[in-house]
Amino acid sequence: MKSVSQNIEALGLVIPDAPKPLGNFAPYLLDAGYLYISGQISIDANGDVIRGKLGQDIDLEGGIAAARCCGIGILARAQAAVGDLEKIAKLVKLGAFVNAVPNFSDHPKVVNGASDLMVEVFGPEIADHVRFAVGSSSLPANAAVEIEAVFRVDA
Template identity: 45%
Template structure:
Protein backbone atom coordinates (compact mmCIF):
# COMPACT_ATOMS: atom_id res chain seq x y z
CA UNK A 1 0.00 0.00 0.00
CA UNK A 2 1.42 3.35 -1.07
CA UNK A 3 1.32 6.24 1.38
CA UNK A 4 0.19 9.53 -0.16
CA UNK A 5 2.05 12.75 0.66
CA UNK A 6 -1.06 13.96 2.51
CA UNK A 7 -1.02 10.78 4.66
CA UNK A 8 2.70 11.27 5.27
CA UNK A 9 2.06 14.83 6.46
CA UNK A 10 -0.51 13.49 8.95
CA UNK A 11 1.84 10.76 10.18
CA UNK A 12 4.51 13.42 10.79
CA UNK A 13 2.01 15.58 12.69
CA UNK A 14 2.26 18.34 10.09
CA UNK A 15 -0.53 20.49 8.70
CA UNK A 16 -0.23 22.51 5.53
CA UNK A 17 -0.90 26.20 6.15
CA UNK A 18 -3.27 28.01 3.82
CA UNK A 19 -1.51 28.91 0.57
CA UNK A 20 -0.24 32.48 1.04
CA UNK A 21 -1.63 35.24 -1.13
CA UNK A 22 0.87 37.19 -3.28
CA UNK A 23 2.42 40.24 -1.62
CA UNK A 24 3.20 42.00 -4.90
CA UNK A 25 2.53 41.71 -8.65
CA UNK A 26 3.10 37.99 -9.26
CA UNK A 27 1.38 34.62 -9.01
CA UNK A 28 2.29 32.14 -6.28
CA UNK A 29 2.72 29.46 -8.93
CA UNK A 30 2.62 29.00 -12.68
CA UNK A 31 1.99 25.69 -14.42
CA UNK A 32 3.63 25.55 -17.85
CA UNK A 33 3.19 22.17 -19.52
CA UNK A 34 4.13 19.63 -16.89
CA UNK A 35 6.38 22.03 -14.96
CA UNK A 36 5.12 23.88 -11.90
CA UNK A 37 7.13 26.98 -10.99
CA UNK A 38 6.62 28.00 -7.36
CA UNK A 39 7.34 31.62 -6.51
CA UNK A 40 9.59 32.36 -3.57
CA UNK A 41 7.90 31.83 -0.23
CA UNK A 42 8.91 33.41 3.06
CA UNK A 43 8.48 32.00 6.58
CA UNK A 44 5.43 32.96 8.60
CA UNK A 45 4.43 32.52 12.20
CA UNK A 46 1.05 30.95 12.98
CA UNK A 47 -0.48 34.44 13.35
CA UNK A 48 0.60 35.27 9.78
CA UNK A 49 3.47 37.56 10.79
CA UNK A 50 6.86 37.00 9.18
CA UNK A 51 9.82 35.20 10.74
CA UNK A 52 12.47 37.93 10.77
CA UNK A 53 16.19 37.77 11.33
CA UNK A 54 19.65 37.64 9.88
CA UNK A 55 21.94 34.63 10.06
CA UNK A 56 25.29 35.39 11.65
CA UNK A 57 23.77 38.32 13.55
CA UNK A 58 20.58 37.61 15.52
CA UNK A 59 19.43 34.23 14.18
CA UNK A 60 20.97 30.79 14.82
CA UNK A 61 21.39 28.07 12.21
CA UNK A 62 18.72 26.03 14.07
CA UNK A 63 16.28 28.96 13.87
CA UNK A 64 17.09 29.40 10.18
CA UNK A 65 16.57 25.67 9.60
CA UNK A 66 13.13 25.87 11.28
CA UNK A 67 12.21 28.89 9.14
CA UNK A 68 13.24 27.02 5.98
CA UNK A 69 11.18 24.00 7.07
CA UNK A 70 8.23 26.36 7.52
CA UNK A 71 8.76 27.58 3.96
CA UNK A 72 8.82 23.97 2.74
CA UNK A 73 5.30 23.50 4.11
CA UNK A 74 4.19 26.67 2.34
CA UNK A 75 5.69 25.49 -0.96
CA UNK A 76 3.74 22.22 -0.61
CA UNK A 77 0.61 24.20 0.23
CA UNK A 78 0.94 26.27 -2.94
CA UNK A 79 1.63 23.12 -4.97
CA UNK A 80 -1.48 21.45 -3.52
CA UNK A 81 -3.60 24.54 -4.27
CA UNK A 82 -2.49 24.33 -7.92
CA UNK A 83 -2.54 20.54 -8.37
CA UNK A 84 -5.33 19.50 -5.99
CA UNK A 85 -3.30 16.48 -4.85
CA UNK A 86 0.38 16.27 -3.89
CA UNK A 87 0.52 12.79 -5.46
CA UNK A 88 0.60 14.58 -8.82
CA UNK A 89 4.17 15.66 -8.08
CA UNK A 90 6.50 13.57 -10.24
CA UNK A 91 9.69 15.16 -8.91
CA UNK A 92 10.93 18.24 -7.11
CA UNK A 93 13.40 19.29 -9.80
CA UNK A 94 15.10 22.34 -8.26
CA UNK A 95 15.03 24.34 -5.04
CA UNK A 96 16.66 27.75 -4.67
CA UNK A 97 17.16 29.00 -1.12
CA UNK A 98 18.13 32.58 -0.36
CA UNK A 99 19.37 33.21 3.17
CA UNK A 100 19.41 36.64 4.80
CA UNK A 101 22.97 36.55 6.13
CA UNK A 102 25.95 38.54 7.29
CA UNK A 103 28.88 38.55 4.80
CA UNK A 104 30.94 36.17 6.99
CA UNK A 105 28.12 33.61 7.48
CA UNK A 106 29.07 30.27 5.88
CA UNK A 107 26.28 27.78 6.73
CA UNK A 108 23.68 28.66 4.08
CA UNK A 109 23.32 24.99 3.11
CA UNK A 110 22.53 23.97 6.71
CA UNK A 111 19.72 26.55 6.80
CA UNK A 112 18.17 25.53 3.47
CA UNK A 113 18.36 21.89 4.57
CA UNK A 114 15.24 22.68 6.62
CA UNK A 115 13.23 22.91 3.40
CA UNK A 116 15.04 20.07 1.65
CA UNK A 117 14.59 17.70 4.60
CA UNK A 118 10.87 18.55 4.80
CA UNK A 119 10.33 17.86 1.08
CA UNK A 120 12.14 14.52 1.36
CA UNK A 121 10.32 13.60 4.61
CA UNK A 122 6.93 14.19 2.96
CA UNK A 123 7.57 13.12 -0.64
CA UNK A 124 10.27 10.47 -0.23
CA UNK A 125 12.46 9.94 -3.30
CA UNK A 126 10.22 12.34 -5.25
CA UNK A 127 11.37 15.13 -2.91
CA UNK A 128 15.09 14.83 -3.71
CA UNK A 129 16.18 17.79 -5.86
CA UNK A 130 18.96 19.86 -7.34
CA UNK A 131 19.56 22.93 -5.19
CA UNK A 132 21.23 26.27 -4.70
CA UNK A 133 21.67 27.85 -1.26
CA UNK A 134 22.99 31.40 -1.36
CA UNK A 135 23.45 34.34 0.98
CA UNK A 136 21.72 37.66 0.39
CA UNK A 137 22.44 41.13 1.72
CA UNK A 138 18.73 41.51 2.51
CA UNK A 139 15.38 39.85 1.87
CA UNK A 140 11.83 41.28 1.73
CA UNK A 141 10.55 42.50 5.10
CA UNK A 142 13.79 41.34 6.75
CA UNK A 143 12.78 37.65 6.68
CA UNK A 144 15.28 34.92 7.48
CA UNK A 145 14.95 32.99 4.23
CA UNK A 146 13.10 32.91 0.90
CA UNK A 147 12.82 29.69 -1.11
CA UNK A 148 11.43 28.89 -4.55
CA UNK A 149 11.00 25.57 -6.32
CA UNK A 150 10.47 23.96 -9.71
CA UNK A 151 8.36 20.79 -9.74
CA UNK A 152 7.74 18.24 -12.47
CA UNK A 153 4.08 17.23 -12.57
CA UNK A 154 2.73 13.83 -13.65
CA UNK A 155 0.88 14.05 -16.93
Protein backbone atom coordinates in the same frame (compact mmCIF):
# COMPACT_ATOMS: atom_id res chain seq x y z
CA MET B 1 5.36 3.11 0.83
CA LYS B 2 3.18 5.77 2.50
CA SER B 3 1.25 8.33 0.49
CA VAL B 4 2.08 12.01 0.67
CA SER B 5 -1.04 12.67 2.75
CA GLN B 6 -0.07 9.86 5.16
CA ASN B 7 3.42 11.34 5.50
CA ILE B 8 1.97 14.81 6.18
CA GLU B 9 -0.33 13.37 8.83
CA ALA B 10 2.48 11.34 10.44
CA LEU B 11 4.62 14.48 10.62
CA GLY B 12 1.78 16.38 12.27
CA LEU B 13 1.94 19.05 9.59
CA VAL B 14 -0.88 21.40 8.79
CA ILE B 15 -0.69 22.73 5.25
CA PRO B 16 -2.20 26.23 5.40
CA ASP B 17 -4.15 27.96 2.67
CA ALA B 18 -1.72 29.63 0.30
CA PRO B 19 -1.41 33.36 1.05
CA LYS B 20 -1.86 36.05 -1.57
CA PRO B 21 1.40 37.20 -3.18
CA LEU B 22 3.00 40.38 -1.87
CA GLY B 23 3.38 41.88 -5.35
CA ASN B 24 2.23 41.88 -8.95
CA PHE B 25 3.29 38.34 -9.87
CA ALA B 26 1.84 34.86 -10.07
CA PRO B 27 2.31 32.78 -6.91
CA TYR B 28 2.77 29.72 -9.13
CA LEU B 29 2.76 28.78 -12.80
CA LEU B 30 1.88 25.38 -14.23
CA ASP B 31 3.42 25.01 -17.69
CA ALA B 32 4.04 21.90 -19.81
CA GLY B 33 3.94 19.56 -16.83
CA TYR B 34 6.17 21.69 -14.63
CA LEU B 35 5.00 23.67 -11.61
CA TYR B 36 7.03 26.75 -10.74
CA ILE B 37 6.48 28.11 -7.23
CA SER B 38 7.41 31.74 -6.58
CA GLY B 39 9.68 32.45 -3.63
CA GLN B 40 8.11 31.70 -0.26
CA ILE B 41 9.38 33.69 2.69
CA SER B 42 9.70 32.23 6.18
CA ILE B 43 6.23 32.46 7.75
CA ASP B 44 5.47 30.51 10.93
CA ALA B 45 2.32 28.54 11.79
CA ASN B 46 0.74 31.69 13.29
CA GLY B 47 1.18 33.59 10.02
CA ASP B 48 4.01 35.75 11.35
CA VAL B 49 7.14 36.40 9.30
CA ILE B 50 10.28 34.92 10.84
CA ARG B 51 12.51 37.96 10.54
CA GLY B 52 16.19 38.70 10.93
CA LYS B 53 19.68 37.88 9.79
CA LEU B 54 21.40 34.57 10.27
CA GLY B 55 24.56 35.05 12.30
CA GLN B 56 23.14 38.14 14.01
CA ASP B 57 19.47 37.82 15.03
CA ILE B 58 18.88 34.13 14.35
CA ASP B 59 21.07 31.11 15.09
CA LEU B 60 21.54 28.11 12.82
CA GLU B 61 18.72 26.08 14.40
CA GLY B 62 16.34 29.03 14.01
CA GLY B 63 17.38 29.34 10.37
CA ILE B 64 16.72 25.66 9.74
CA ALA B 65 13.26 26.07 11.28
CA ALA B 66 12.64 29.16 9.10
CA ALA B 67 13.61 27.20 5.97
CA ARG B 68 11.24 24.41 7.01
CA CYS B 69 8.46 27.02 7.23
CA CYS B 70 9.34 28.10 3.68
CA GLY B 71 8.95 24.46 2.67
CA ILE B 72 5.49 24.35 4.22
CA GLY B 73 4.63 27.48 2.23
CA ILE B 74 5.84 25.76 -0.94
CA LEU B 75 3.62 22.78 -0.17
CA ALA B 76 0.65 25.14 0.34
CA ARG B 77 1.28 26.77 -3.06
CA ALA B 78 1.71 23.41 -4.76
CA GLN B 79 -1.52 22.14 -3.25
CA ALA B 80 -3.34 25.29 -4.39
CA ALA B 81 -1.94 24.83 -7.90
CA VAL B 82 -2.64 21.13 -8.46
CA GLY B 83 -5.27 20.34 -5.83
CA ASP B 84 -3.60 17.16 -4.58
CA LEU B 85 0.06 16.78 -3.62
CA GLU B 86 -0.10 13.16 -4.79
CA LYS B 87 0.12 14.62 -8.33
CA ILE B 88 3.69 15.75 -7.68
CA ALA B 89 5.91 13.39 -9.67
CA LYS B 90 9.28 14.98 -8.85
CA LEU B 91 10.79 17.85 -6.92
CA VAL B 92 13.24 19.16 -9.49
CA LYS B 93 14.83 22.15 -7.79
CA LEU B 94 14.85 24.40 -4.74
CA GLY B 95 16.44 27.83 -4.92
CA ALA B 96 17.09 29.53 -1.59
CA PHE B 97 18.18 32.91 -0.30
CA VAL B 98 19.32 33.25 3.31
CA ASN B 99 19.27 36.69 4.94
CA ALA B 100 22.69 36.63 6.59
CA VAL B 101 25.59 38.67 7.81
CA PRO B 102 28.57 38.69 5.42
CA ASN B 103 30.66 36.17 7.37
CA PHE B 104 27.84 33.61 7.77
CA SER B 105 28.70 30.51 5.73
CA ASP B 106 26.19 27.82 6.72
CA HIS B 107 23.61 28.60 4.04
CA PRO B 108 23.42 24.96 2.89
CA LYS B 109 22.75 23.79 6.46
CA VAL B 110 19.93 26.33 6.79
CA VAL B 111 18.29 25.24 3.54
CA ASN B 112 18.44 21.60 4.65
CA GLY B 113 15.39 22.55 6.72
CA ALA B 114 13.34 22.71 3.50
CA SER B 115 15.14 19.90 1.68
CA ASP B 116 14.70 17.52 4.60
CA LEU B 117 11.00 18.41 4.83
CA MET B 118 10.51 17.59 1.14
CA VAL B 119 12.15 14.18 1.62
CA GLU B 120 9.96 13.52 4.67
CA VAL B 121 6.79 14.46 2.74
CA PHE B 122 7.46 13.00 -0.72
CA GLY B 123 10.06 10.33 -0.01
CA PRO B 124 13.65 10.24 -1.28
CA GLU B 125 12.79 9.07 -4.81
CA ILE B 126 10.50 12.00 -5.57
CA ALA B 127 12.30 14.61 -3.47
CA ASP B 128 15.87 13.97 -4.69
CA HIS B 129 16.49 17.47 -6.11
CA VAL B 130 19.07 20.00 -7.15
CA ARG B 131 19.28 23.34 -5.38
CA PHE B 132 21.17 26.49 -4.64
CA ALA B 133 21.58 28.19 -1.28
CA VAL B 134 23.07 31.67 -1.24
CA GLY B 135 23.40 34.50 1.22
CA SER B 136 21.58 37.77 0.76
CA SER B 137 22.02 41.16 2.42
CA SER B 138 18.23 41.53 2.78
CA LEU B 139 14.94 39.84 1.87
CA PRO B 140 11.33 41.05 1.59
CA ALA B 141 9.79 41.88 5.00
CA ASN B 142 13.24 41.22 6.52
CA ALA B 143 12.42 37.50 6.26
CA ALA B 144 15.16 35.13 7.39
CA VAL B 145 14.81 32.83 4.36
CA GLU B 146 13.10 32.76 0.95
CA ILE B 147 12.83 29.62 -1.18
CA GLU B 148 11.43 28.91 -4.64
CA ALA B 149 10.67 25.49 -6.13
CA VAL B 150 10.17 23.63 -9.39
CA PHE B 151 8.14 20.39 -9.52
CA ARG B 152 7.22 17.97 -12.30
CA VAL B 153 3.53 17.16 -12.12
CA ASP B 154 1.56 14.13 -13.32
CA ALA B 155 -1.58 15.02 -15.23
